Amino acid sequence: MTRYITSRIGQALLVLWAAFTISFVLLQAMPGDAVLIKFQNPEYGLSPEQLADIRAAYAADGTVLTQYLHTAGRFLVGDFGYSLQAGVAVSAQLATNLPPTVRLAGFAFVVAVLIALLLAVLANIQGFGRLRGIIQSVPSLFVSVPTFWLGIMLIQIFSFRLRLVPVINPGPWEGLILPVLAVAVPISAPLAQILLRNIDQVKTRPFVAVARAKGASHAGVLWRHVAKNAILPVLTVGGVLFGELLAGAVITETVFGLNGIGSLTEQAVNFQDVAVLQAIVVLSAAAFVTINLLVDLLYPILDPRLKAKPETAR
Incomplete structure (x- = not known):
């Protein structure tokens, strides 16, 4: 039973990693620059140096690998970044x-x-x-x-x-x-x-x-x-x-x-709000994986024959 649970949890984590990676690649491939679309408007009156600082804060100037590692590290600690459109933390938007x-x-x-x-x-x-x-x-x-x-x-x-x-x-x-x-x-x-x-x-x-x-x-x-x-x-x-x-x-x-x-x-x-989109994709994948993991764990409880199979194999 322990091996069964460990296997299912491992598969769930693999699916979450795949969802994060695929969403990151697809969103990075989107045409246009979301930071420039939002902040290059003359109404903001931002200087090139200020735009550069904003891009650095969003890690928009780094390589794809650097951005991937930066985003993955934040997601692991529950930090989904900031919304370009709303200017607030993505976690606050999700909570609402x-x-x-x-x-x-x-x-x-x-x-x-x-x-x-x-x-x-x-x-x-x-x-x-x-x-x-x-x-x-x-x-x-x-x-x-x-x-x-x-x-x-x-x-x-x-x-x-x-x-x-x-x-x-x-x-x-x-x-x-x-x-x-x-x-x-x-x-x-x-x-x-x-x-x-x-x-x-x-x-x-x-x-x-x-x-x-x-x-x-x-x-x-x-x-x-x-x-x-x-x-x-x-x-x-x-x-x-x-x-x-x-x-x-x-x-x-x-x-x-x-x-x-x-x-x-x-x-x-x-608004091409990449941080919000990626957080929603990963959140949806986490909900999907969690529900199906619970269903997989319920099966041996509801059907004793599935619980007995590993014992028989030994």
Whole structure:
């Protein structure tokens, strides 16, 4: 078990290093000079010597290797540098913009899981047999709906027409209802598809037939035997999808006017704010890696067979 945990942590650190390195190379390859774009404006009235000092502070005049080592050293101690556009520490911007995105992603993931479970239950409840085909086609419909289009439709229907959820100056929780739905519906589709398929596969296993032969009810077999074995593969997909929620925040937060990581990313791209962009890339990679690492560590706990494999090999 120790070797398994060490291996997974090592892989996670390798992914983080790769994300940092690739983002650094790509951002350094961007055309233009972000420092000059920001400070060479005559309105600032900066002399060439002052511009040189600013460039030195951002290590903009060093070689690519020097800049890489300088940036890597700062990241290791939690220093993400300063934003060229805002003139404040990047860590301060992240501390302000990250909580709304995490809150949106967390609630959206919970709602997506609930939708997937609801579809799986409805498709397997006795009495819904005639509707099973329609229920199984719902995830295909959900996954084909663009997030930005769904967000606009939700605003049009629930805010402008029905006037149920305000989008102009909403409360802290009211403002999350429509964005959460816009993110959760597409995310729920792959979860529901995999869960439905796994349930159908597990139903054909011999132990299910034995349980039914012993007199267990349909609901009892579904809950005690089928669901427990069908849910494990969904964990992996769930971890991947939760990591993707941060990446999808740009579109959702733009549609609903939320001030989160998405809006911060948009501003950083517009102003070529390299320090902010690289911090967001590494932060997203860290969130993705951490979630999937937790899923990997949960697998041996939920499935004892995986824990027993290393012992057998010895």
